[in-house]
Amino acid sequence: VLSLNRPKAANSLSRSLARALNESLYQLGKDEELRVLIIRSVVPGIFCAGADLKERATMHIKEIPHFVAKLRSISSAIYDFPFPTIAAIDGAALGGGLEYALSADLRVASTNAKLGLVETKLAIIPGAGGTQRLSRIIPRHIAKELIFTGRILDGTQALEYGLVNYTVPQNETNDAAYQRSVSLAGEMLSAGPVALRAVKTAINRGVDVDINTGLAIEAACYQQVLVTKDRVEGLAAFKEKRAPKYIGE
Template sequence: MSDIAYAGEFVRLEVQDGVGTIRLDRPPMNPLSVQVQEEIRAAAQTAGATSEVAAVVVYGGEKVFAAGADIKEMQAMSYVEMVERSVPLQSSITAVAQIRKPTVAAVTGYALGGGCELALACDFRVIGESSKLGQPEILLGVIPGAGGTQRLSRLVGPAKAKDIIYSGRFVNAEEALRIGLVDKVVPADEVYAAARAWMLSFVGGPAYALRAAKEAIDRGLESDLDTGLEIERMLFASLFATKDREIGMTSFVQQGPGKANFEGA
């Protein structure tokens, strides 16, 4: 039985057995309107702050992940209005990237435009065999504005990101897996279960060590090597203040690797 930790009109956070699911539910295509963006932010912040949540799945349902921004809403915006809106638009997706726990996007159907950017904000992506991802903003005369130019290029490299963004084309599951855009491809009806099973593997893990690993990787990628190494060093040393470090090392010495029962403290 799931508990509802956050409930917006179109986005909710369900918690079951330590895994939080941020569920988009704005049929038929889950367009990311201003309201949906703000509800994603609220759900992400709640997931990050809820101690009962050890890992997070972002899911759009059985048919579609999210087919992009609400273009009708965006079409009516002036330059000045978009100057103001672009900051919270981008930060609403970044709120998912800033969840200090393992995250995975469970993608069925389409993840396009803002939907692709939402998937890119997660640590991992599990998609269905018939799923398609893309950044087709160029076909509207604009560019990705919620992280696509930055996160996609960091994930697949600048040349492949330029190919996808310049053309606006859709990327199928086989190519997405081959270029590292996604991590697992499964039958469409197994997407959520596979994503959830992956996140369940982190429940009961050393929460502060997982948080530190994510922060070291993410912050290090934005830095030069020397700065990244210093970030790693400080985070590594800080874990010696945690109970889980003591539990993990004592268990290793007494019982061998992989048998520690962590407390998340």
């Protein structure tokens, strides 16, 4: 679990938080024991409020493109993370906060969550991948409407628009989306670790190319699992009618 915890600034993306996120993703990506990564906030009512606008106001205009490029690279690091990722949205995910949630493989929101790419309200545009990822998750004309207007959706509306996989009623501890994400992650733990990595690569790399290239990517990913000990274990467990014991090899 990767937890955001900057309560005094609504988890807004400062230089220091960006560095911490980048380092955490790098270190977690090397963890061979990890199977699924949940990204959440431990600040009640907030997932991530986007860029730290107070800090941004102190930056020289020449510094801003470099900083936004760093935020964009973190978005890509989430998207390219080796294992499945789930964004547990138990509060406001606005601007860059939503862009990071969009970079995750799956999203779970509480009914009281607030989701929106609000940058046009500030006379800028989403700069950490929002224009590209939202328009690949939902129909392009809907994505344009949401970005053009800077509209903020609650969890129920986000599900209706297709932004999230699940919406759950918020609970007394304000972590309903996180609890549902843990349950969702648990469903994946019975899968072969190498298979999870390979199928994520096949989908991510194949979705934006022509079907023949996509099939070639799938074939290459299938070859990776074909030679694993886990594949042999899976067949043996099926034959012996028992739960498999995968080791990630």
